[in-house]
Amino acid sequence: MPSTKEHPAAAGRTAPAPGDTARRGDRVAALAQRHGALVALVALAAVASLSFDSFATGDNLGNIAISSSFLATVALGMTFVIVSGGIDLSVGSVFVLGGVLAAWGSQYGTVVALLLPLAVCAAIGLVNGLLVARTGLAPFIVTLASMLAARGLMLAITDEGADTFLVDPDSVFASLGQGKPLGIGTPVWITAVLFVGGAVLLRSTQFGQRVYAVGGNEQAAALMGAPVARTKISVYTLSGLLAGLAGALNAAYLASGVTILGYGMELDAIAAVVIGGTLLTGGLGYVSGSLVGVLLLKVIQNVINQIGSLDSAYQQVVSGAFLVLVVVAQTWLARRRRVG
Template sequence: MTTDVDTPVSAKSTAEEEPPGATRSERLSVLAQQHGALVTLIVAMIAASLSFDTFLTSDNLENMALSSAFLAVVALGMTFVIVTGGIDLSVGSLFALGGVLAAWGSQYGTAVALLLPLAVCGLIGLVNGLLIARSRLAPFIVTLAAMLGARGILLSVTDEGSKTYLVDKNSFFAKLGQDTVLGVGAPVWITLVLFVLGAVVLRRTRFGQYVYAVGGNEDAAALMGAPVARTKISVYTLSGLCAGLAGALNAAWLVSGVTILGSGMELEAISAVVIGGTLLTGGFGFISGSLVGVLLLKVIQNVINQIGSLDSAYQQVVSGAFLAVVVIAQTWLGRRRRVL
């Protein structure tokens, strides 16, 4: 069977794919779960373009792409975590911490500006993974503690948030966030490259198979010889690295390390991943779906801003309602396919 680049390949995932001789109802269920978010995104963009003259302007599309890029990088790491059946609540704080560390390190060169947040945030992700995999602690509790700890480190580095580190606008690091290539911001290109790499890793490597296997059935994966603990440690480390990199790119874009950013980003990332078709129970998901989920959230936010008369709080209301609908739909589709 020919599949997309990031279609899962484990025992669990093959059960989720369209089986040979599938009925029409089964095929529709599979397509709805895999591509429902993409169809919704296309419909939303068509409706928005017909309703607002400014929606398809180059400036608006560029702003949406840039604002999506940073959340998308965080969602990339979150996808690996959720496919294993885990959760990472620390990414919002790691995003903010990564931005501050990158801005501080930029005074010593681009290498320090990039490597410092990656090292610190990756280390925190590694600790999360070790506690979850080796000590068998609940991911919710461990990453919640990491979220608070990372925010505490951030406040310590910035003197309780009173100090803001600036990035030299003429530095190469700043260009990573502000330069454009073919009219598209550099962070967008970096994000696209990362998503292609992530899709290849999840679909075409043994590690990706382990990720799906652990999320599908951890005990069965262990019996098949999959390194369950090492896989969990790896995905949480990857999530920390992605959050730190996203924060660094955001600091380069803003040419400063803003301390108040990242609040609630973990919920946005989880929403985007789930909206994109990844099951919260693990074992099934798509890298490309997470990107679509991010774009859909940003389109909804942009439409609310275009309306103008609605308070920004409606963004959270609409996003929460949409997420609830998606989770209910996923649950219904899963049960329906099992019955069929």
């Protein structure tokens, strides 16, 4: 008759409880959702460094950082909007409008060159927020209209794009785009400070918690006493302000208000934010993830340029395919966490 005595090695060993397994699955899903883009970025950078001698050079990395800084500033504002459950399609046009206004204002000094685009672009964001929050119009429609309006205003200022306003390369304003403190471009330093401040604002303040609450469940947030309308107005104003600032810095960097920029930037910003782990449905997102998403898109673009034999259009193909994969993965992970 077989012995019923428990083997010593098995003494005290129990099977994991179903709840423990579910919690572990939850943690894994959350980590994958938040840090998946960072893993992809590190892997791509490592492969590119081994494949192309010029990739890991100081000049190339500096160029990636500078080009990323403008999109990252726009994506920072977009992060707040998407976390709140909205979308802002106007940021590309607001970006180019900010650059044109900054270049025009630079003839009157640095203060005007900065304050003019910030005031006008923040006002556009404020109008977006008021229309979304007070009238109940869909953010897609509202910001699509403001995208066209901002582009039209830029064309009116520049005589249908025929006029290009130049920035004095020796001015203080130009140094904001072309300076290199400690060998790193000034726009990169400014973007880093903005992201630190944005992370603190979103994660560690009452305003940030309201943004999450509104994006997670607007009705529940209203029942808890959260100022839903004011929160929406604030995030759209912030988005317009940051898009205008990015445009001004870009004008300082190029020493001109280039009118052909900004097309499709809103899609790049949305892609970067979503790739970084922010849910398009709102209620969940990370400022740091958006920065990683921007860097990943820019590294992909740089690698395609390194290859040389591929047309630049492949950047959009790769970015679009990558975005689809990320959205599918996010949906699956979110469902996995709910089920768990």
